[in-house]
Amino acid sequence: MKTKKNNPKVTLVGAGPGDKDLITLKAVKAIEQADFILYDALVNPEILAYAKKSTPTLYVGKRFNNHAFSQDEINQLLVNKAFEYGHVVRxxxxxxxxxxxxxxxxxxxxxxxxxxxxxxGISSALAVPALQGIPLTKRNVNESFWVITGTTSNGEISKDITLGAQSSATLVILMGLRNFSLIAEEIKKFRHKYTPFAIIQNGSLPNETITIETINNYKNTIDKIDYKSPGIIVIGDVVTEHSAFLDEEIQRVLSASF
Ligand SMILES: C[S@@+](CC[C@H](N)C(=O)[O-])C[C@H]1O[C@@H](n2cnc3c(N)ncnc32)[C@H](O)[C@@H]1O
Structure with a gap:
C-alpha cells in the first residue's frame, strides 16, 4: 500500500436502475474525475464509458451466492485503492x-x-415501477409505499412484509423472488384476494419483463420467474394503473358487445 500522498477520497455513486441514461449529471461528473472505479453486478457496464480511458476499473460484483469479493474484501479494497490512486468511485x-x-x-x-x-442514485425501487406506468402512490388509493427486503440476512422474509400487508401501503419488495411464494401467502392473509401485483425483471433494460396477476392466482406466475435476473415485486391496488388492466377492460367490453 502506498502513502496518503494522493489525497485519498472515496465517492459512493448510485448508478441508477440499469438504463445508462438514468444516471445523474453529478454521477457522470464523479465518474469522469475518478482515478479508480469499483463497480457492482447491477451497474450497467456502459456507464463506465463516462470514465477517462486511462482510469482502471474493477468488477467486485455479487449475484446470489456468486461473490467476486466478500464485503470485507471490498471495504479493504476501497481503502487500499484510495491510498494508491487518489479518488476512488464506488x-x-x-x-x-x-x-x-x-x-x-x-x-x-x-x-x-x-x-x-x-x-x-435513482433507486430501482422508484424507477422500475414508474417505467411500467405503476405509480407508487395514488390519491385515495394508498397513503404510503414501503420498500422492503424480501430476504433478510438469515434468509427469511422480513416481518415488515406482514406489517405492510396490514396497511394501505404499496409494497415494493426487493430481493424477494426466491421467497415469492412465502411473501404471496403472507399477503393473502391480510389483503383482498384480487389485490394485484407485478413482478418486473431487468427493469429499464432492453430485456425488461413484467408479469401481472392477482394475489389469489399468484401460483400462475411462479414458473415465469427468472431467478438469475434482478426483479422487483410491487403489490397493491396501484398496480391496476398498469396498461394491462386497461387492455383487459377493453377485451371485456368488446366481448360483451358481440
Ligand atoms: C442489493 S439490492 C440493491 C438495490 C439498489 N441499491 C437500488 O437502489 O436499486 C438488489 C435488488 O434490487 C432490485 N433491482 C435492482 N435493479 C433492478 C432492476 N433493474 N430491475 C428489477 N429489480 C432490480 C432487485 O430486487 C435486486 O435483487
Missing part, C-alpha cells in the same frame, strides 16, 4: 443507501480518516 446499482450496504462502506473508509462523498 459505483453501485440504484442508490447506494437502499439495500446497498453503502453505509457500512462509508463507516469502514472513514475509520481510515479518508474523505468520503455520496452521489445519490
Amino acid at each position: 459505483l453501485k446499482g440504484g442508490d447506494s443507501f437502499v439495500f446497498g450496504r453503502g453505509s457500512e462502506e462509508i463507516d469502514f473508509i472513514e475509520s481510515y480518516a479518508i474523505e468520503t462523498a455520496i452521489v445519490p
